[in-house]
Amino acid sequence: MKRKLSYLQIIALGYFLVILAGTLLLMLPPASVAPGGADFRTALFTATSASCVTGLVLCDTAISWTAFGQGVILSLIQIGGLGFMTFATLFYILLRRKMGLRERSVMVESINTTQIAGIVPLTKKIVIGTLFFEGLGAVLLMLRFVPQMGFGRGVWYGIFHAVSAFCNAGFDLMGVYDGPYASFVEYADDWLVNVVLMALITIGGFGFLVWDDLWRKKFHFRRYALQTKLVLTVSAVLSFGGALLLYFFEAEGNLPFGERVLTSLFGSVTARTAGFNTTDTAAMSAGGKLLTMMLMFIGGSPGSTAGGIKTTTLAVLMLHTFSGIRHEQSAGAFGRSFDGETLKKAASVFFVNLMLVLTGTLAICMIQPLALEDVLFECFSAMGTVGMTTGITRALAPLSSYIVAFLMFCGRVGSISFAVALFEKKQDRRCAVQKKKSQSGKGETGR
Numbered sequence: 001m002k003r004k005l006s007y008l009q010i011i012a013l014g015y016f017l018v019i020l021a022g023t024l025l026l027m028l029p030p031a032s033v034a035p036g037g038a039d040f041r042t043a044l045f046t047a048t049s050a051s052c053v054t055g056l057v058l059c060d061t062a063i064s065w066t067a068f069g070q071g072v073i074l075s076l077i078q079i080g081g082l083g084f085m086t087f088a089t090l091f092y093i094l095l096r097r098k099m100g101l102r103e104r105s106v107m108v109e110s111i112n113t114t115q116i117a118g119i120v121p122l123t124k125k126i127v128i129g130t131l132f133f134e135g136l137g138a139v140l141l142m143l144r145f146v147p148q149m150g151f152g153r154g155v156w157y158g159i160f161h162a163v164s165a166f167c168n169a170g171f172d173l174m175g176v177y178d179g180p181y182a183s184f185v186e187y188a189d190d191w192l193v194n195v196v197l198m199a200l201i202t203i204g205g206f207g208f209l210v211w212d213d214l215w216r217k218k219f220h221f222r223r224y225a226l227q228t229k230l231v232l233t234v235s236a237v238l239s240f241g242g243a244l245l246l247y248f249f250e251a252e253g254n255l256p257f258g259e260r261v262l263t264s265l266f267g268s269v270t271a272r273t274a275g276f277n278t279t280d281t282a283a284m285s286a287g288g289k290l291l292t293m294m295l296m297f298i299g300g301s302p303g304s305t306a307g308g309i310k311t312t313t314l315a316v317l318m319l320h321t322f323s324g325i326r327h328e329q330s331a332g333a334f335g336r337s338f339d340g341e342t343l344k345k346a347a348s349v350f351f352v353n354l355m356l357v358l359t360g361t362l363a364i365c366m367i368q369p370l371a372l373e374d375v376l377f378e379c380f381s382a383m384g385t386v387g388m389t390t391g392i393t394r395a396l397a398p399l400s401s402y403i404v405a406f407l408m409f410c411g412r413v414g415s416i417s418f419a420v421a422l423f424e425k426k427q428d429r430r431c432a433v434q435k436k437k438s439q440s441g442k443g444e445t446g447r
Contacts, residue, residue, distance in 0.1 A: 012413050015051060015080070019409070022047030022076045031069035038064075041398055048405040050076035052412035053305060055170025055275030055387020056378075056404065058394055060180040062173040073171060074160055080412065081167025081204065081305040082130060125215070126208045130166065137162035137200045144192055149177075165200035167305045170275020170387030181391075188278040189259040194266050201274040202239070205300030206231060226336045227312060231301040234311040235272075242268030242295050249288040250279070271295035273306040275387025282390040286373075289390070293377055296384035297353070307385030307411045309349050316346040353411075357383045360407050364400045382407035 026043035029036060038046075042058050046065075049056050050073045059065075061073065138158040146154030157173055164171045178186045187193040203211075213228040221229070247264040255263065263278050270276045271292045284292070299308010315333065320343050323331035330337045360379040365372060374390045381388050382404045396404060 011083075015409065015413055018076065018079055019044070019047050019051045022051055022072060025072045026065075026069060028068075031066060031072060033064055033066055038069075041401060045401050045405050046073065047076060048408050049387070050169065050171065051080040052385050052408040053077055053080045053167045053169040053273075053307070054382060054385045054408045054411070055164075056382060056389060056393050056408070057171070057181075058396075058401065060175035061171050062175040063180055070160065070173065074163055077167050077169040077171060078163055081163075081169065082126065122208070122212060125212060129208075129211055133200060133203055134159075134162045134166050137166060137196050140196045141193065144190065161197070162200060165197045165274060165276070166204040168201055168204050168274045168300065168307070168385070170270075172276060183277045185278055185280065188263050188266075189256075191262065194262055194278065197274075197276060198266060198269045201269055201272075201276075202235070205272060205274075205304050205306035206235070207301040207304035209303050210301060226334060227302065229334050230312050230315045234315050235301065238272060238295060238298065238311070239265070239268050242271065242291060245291055246288055249285050249291060267292070268295065271386065271388065273299045273308055273384050273386040275381070277388060281388055289373065289377060292388065293380040296380045296386045296388065297357070299384045299386075307383075309353050313346045313349050316342055317350060320346075349414075353383055356407060356410055360403050363403050364396070367400050367403075368395075368397050370395070378404060379407060383411045385411040 023040070023043045025031060026047055027037050027040065032038040038059075045056075045058050048054075061070065065073065138155075138161075140158075141161055142154055142158035145157040148154065149157060160171075160173055163169075172183050174182050174184060174186070184193065184197070207227075209225075210228045210231050213225050217223045224232075243261075243265040246267050247260060250260075250264065250267075266276075266278050267288075272295050281289075281292075297308060298314050299310060300306020301311045316331075316338055319333055320331040320338065323329075331343075332338055357376075357379045360382070361372070361376050364370065364375050364379070370392055374392045377388075377390050378392055378396075380386075385408060393401075393404070
């Protein structure tokens with residue numbers, strides 16, 4: 001009997017097919033400046049990083065890829081950021097086809113909501129909101145890039161970096177001007193570029209359901225859903241608290257006060273999970289790197305363009321921990337309590353993500369002699385779909401790069417979702433066998 005794929009398996013398979021298509025396109029000769037086109041490993045790693053909105057690269061995006069190749073990368077970023085199911089739903093809308101229950105259920109799973117009703121209007125809001133914020137960000141960035149680079153390139157740079165920032169991807173094209181892998185180091189004191197990028201990263205990392213809640217309830221905080229309240233609160237604490245700690249951790253630099261504040265805030269925001277940088281990541285202090293790894297591990301919010309274990313997972317675990325210390329029977333926030341299933345899911349996400357990071361780190365350390373601190377940073381960055389690196393990405397052996405690519409895939413699809421997608425069929429078969437045995441037993445008793 002032919003069995004249909006589950007919703008989680010459809011999502012995992014969908015991302016895999018997007019990555020495969022991107023790999024094939026990037027291997028075409030017109031996509032790369034290299035004679036004969038890019039090799040399979042480079043194309044696969046780049047397509048995975050773009051589709052999983054990470055930003056880790058084996059070669060500089062601006063220098064190594066042609067305009068066609070950069071266009072492919074930008075398309076993968078947009079699809080990966082919004083989720084391929086959002087685009088599938090958009091096509092249903094444009095073709096005026098009615099979505100069935102199964103398609104709606106997959107979309108619900110894709111954006112981490114629980115309500116099937118209203119999924120089509122929500123998709124429209126997601127697409128319109130994305131185009132609005134990316135368009136506004138692109139125009140503002142053009143104000144800086146067009147005078148510096150000329151009209152054509154300035155417009156392209158504005159669009160590319162607005163999409164990359166909103167989707168929390170971390171891909172940049174600054175290598176042509178500032179040297180390979182420079183990111184936005186030369187714009188460390190530019191308030192316009194920094195503020196626009198941080199705003200896009202933050203809005204993209206809030207999550208589509210939070211957008212919808214904010215749009216419907218405006219500035220009435222008490223009326224917000226619990227998820228919205230947690231996302232706004234935790235995001236603010238992490239962004240500004242992380243910036244304050246980075247300010248003191250990186251105190252040895254000789255930067256002016258204003259620039260130091262700006263780089264600290266940007267470093268805190270981009271670590272969750274954008275991947276741009278305005279300072280040399282490899283030159284950060286040990287405390288700064290550890291803090292960045294913690295922020296990368298947490299990431300953004302559910303149903304967003306960001307990765308990580310998510311802000312709500314952190315909130316649930318922290319609140320349950322504090323309630324346990326106070327010997328309280330339950331934990332909650334804003335007058336709402338969490339059930340046992342919520343805690344179970346949060347703990348599972350935290351544990352599986354951490355185990356994948358540590359396992360990946362051990363495997364890479366076994367393959368090649370790299371510094372533990374750098375490998376751990378790389379794996380946290382990949383699992384959190386961040387894209388920040390201390391510079392070892394280009395030094396990874398082929399097998400090590402495939403491990404990092406696998407972590408990026410797990411980070412985007414969701415480690416728990418990926419595990420369920422792999423083992424769901426086996427579990428369903430066991431349940432079916434047990435059900436048949438149970439029915440058989442009932443039949444015999446009845447006789």
